[in-house]
Amino acid sequence: MNNKLYGNLIFELSKSGRKGYSLPEYASEHSTAELPQALRRSEEAGLPECDELTVVRHYTNLSHNNFGVDDGFYPLGSCTMKYNPALNEEVGTLEEFAALHPQQSTTSCQGALLVYYNLQKSLAELTGLSRFTLNPCAGAHGELTGLMIIRAYHDSRGDDKRRKVLIPDSAHGTNPASAAVCGMDVVEVKSLDDGTVDVDDLKAKIAEHADEVAAMMMTNPNTLGIFERNIPAIAQMVHECGALMYYDGANLNPMLGVARPGDMGFDVMHINLHKTFSTPHGGGGPGSGPVGVRKGLEDFLPTPRVEYDEQSDTFTIATDDEKSMGSVGNFFGNFGVVLKAYAWLCSLGKEHIKEVGPLATLNANYIKQQLKDVYELPIEGVCKHEFVFDGLKDKSTGVTTMDVAKRLLDYGYHAPTIYFPLLFHEAMMIEPTESESKETIDSFIEVMRTIAREAKEQPELVKTAPHTTPIGRVDDVLAAKQPVLTYTKMVNS
Numbered sequence: 001m002n003n004k005l006y007g008n009l010i011f012e013l014s015k016s017g018r019k020g021y022s023l024p025e026y027a028s029e030h031s032t033a034e035l036p037q038a039l040r041r042s043e044e045a046g047l048p049e050c051d052e053l054t055v056v057r058h059y060t061n062l063s064h065n066n067f068g069v070d071d072g073f074y075p076l077g078s079c080t081m082k083y084n085p086a087l088n089e090e091v092g093t094l095e096e097f098a099a100l101h102p103q104q105s106t107t108s109c110q111g112a113l114l115v116y117y118n119l120q121k122s123l124a125e126l127t128g129l130s131r132f133t134l135n136p137c138a139g140a141h142g143e144l145t146g147l148m149i150i151r152a153y154h155d156s157r158g159d160d161k162r163r164k165v166l167i168p169d170s171a172h173g174t175n176p177a178s179a180a181v182c183g184m185d186v187v188e189v190k191s192l193d194d195g196t197v198d199v200d201d202l203k204a205k206i207a208e209h210a211d212e213v214a215a216m217m218m219t220n221p222n223t224l225g226i227f228e229r230n231i232p233a234i235a236q237m238v239h240e241c242g243a244l245m246y247y248d249g250a251n252l253n254p255m256l257g258v259a260r261p262g263d264m265g266f267d268v269m270h271i272n273l274h275k276t277f278s279t280p281h282g283g284g285g286p287g288s289g290p291v292g293v294r295k296g297l298e299d300f301l302p303t304p305r306v307e308y309d310e311q312s313d314t315f316t317i318a319t320d321d322e323k324s325m326g327s328v329g330n331f332f333g334n335f336g337v338v339l340k341a342y343a344w345l346c347s348l349g350k351e352h353i354k355e356v357g358p359l360a361t362l363n364a365n366y367i368k369q370q371l372k373d374v375y376e377l378p379i380e381g382v383c384k385h386e387f388v389f390d391g392l393k394d395k396s397t398g399v400t401t402m403d404v405a406k407r408l409l410d411y412g413y414h415a416p417t418i419y420f421p422l423l424f425h426e427a428m429m430i431e432p433t434e435s436e437s438k439e440t441i442d443s444f445i446e447v448m449r450t451i452a453r454e455a456k457e458q459p460e461l462v463k464t465a466p467h468t469t470p471i472g473r474v475d476d477v478l479a480a481k482q483p484v485l486t487y488t489k490m491v492n493s
């Protein structure tokens, strides 16, 4: 439904003099004359003027044009679009937490500090590491923090030539970007056909750069949803050359309660709370990218830190530490996200958290097996939480992955991640997560099979999809090359 009457932009609905509030007139002594000249507007703010009902309908209509996990199945690979229980949202907005000020005294916010401390402790236990900071605000922010910790570690030992990071060519784009922001050079490591690290190539790269390597960044399961088999050997080679092992744990979902990066030989890692730990995402935040380190690296973590004093049973805040890599943002990051993650962990408990990974893995493998006769499966074998198809099996129809993705919208499903990873031309990356029922998954499978049939029998129908959405197929190239990002029409003209 795209109701023109309620407009695409609230500015288009503005009528001079309309308003959605009624407030008493200010007495003249409260006039703007009290404000210093420098802080006063010299011209109208240009805000839209609308009555309340128009505003309500405008935003309600806009919300109907959206698609979220609360609307339907959202198998967006690498993003873990699982259901985030409403309970956690409620905990995240409790006034007792939401109204806290980051600069109030520690004695007056012991509860919040306890949540922070306990969550970092739970993450340490889940990952087999020693200690976490919850201050970074996104996965990429966590990567940068982790690399800065690694740099601080090497520098503290006088080993300050280590400025190279080994990164597999299948890695998420944020890995090389974070290395660059940290002032490090990327040394690309090749992948084998199944996307796992080519150990021989790694060996050669280490031999070439040995005393300049700061770290090896690995994603596991990797970007193709495959568990890396050679981690012990890789960790040994990397450690022997004096570098550290970094684990990109943005996709920790399949690992929960199954295996721990700390036990595999990783030294530093980040987690995306806004993927695995119950925070909705997709609109750009707020997120949280906690970073954990193994024993011996705790002093390099950023400040401020929440400390626990057993004797007095109180939590305190440490703000300076000589060895610390510094601070990575304001105060303690996005505390609302921390609350939701803590609520989620507490509601599942130690027992049930163990079911998350296996269930997510089962769901992915089930879909893969049910569809591999009509969609091209480039990598056989058991996947973890996600897998990649390389488009339709029958390439003669001319129907592309983009077409299938658009057609899915007509059936009420969000598209999988498409054209990523770049290892395949028609990549379609499917991640169902543990939240979905067998009924939902079965009906998704049926729809995917229907689209494969349509591609053969009525290819035009698929190529011109979507047909039922408020906006049809957009011109991606034009949108990327000539984006219209501002609204310049004069208000109330």
Ligand SMILES: *Cc1c(COP(=O)(O)O)cnc(C)c1O
Pocket: 078, 079, 138, 139, 140, 141, 172, 174, 175, 219, 248, 250, 251, 272, 287, 289
């Ligand atoms: C999502 C993701 C990231 C980046 O996380 P952001 O919060 O978007 O910065 C990094 N690595 C992998 C493997 C990811 O899936």
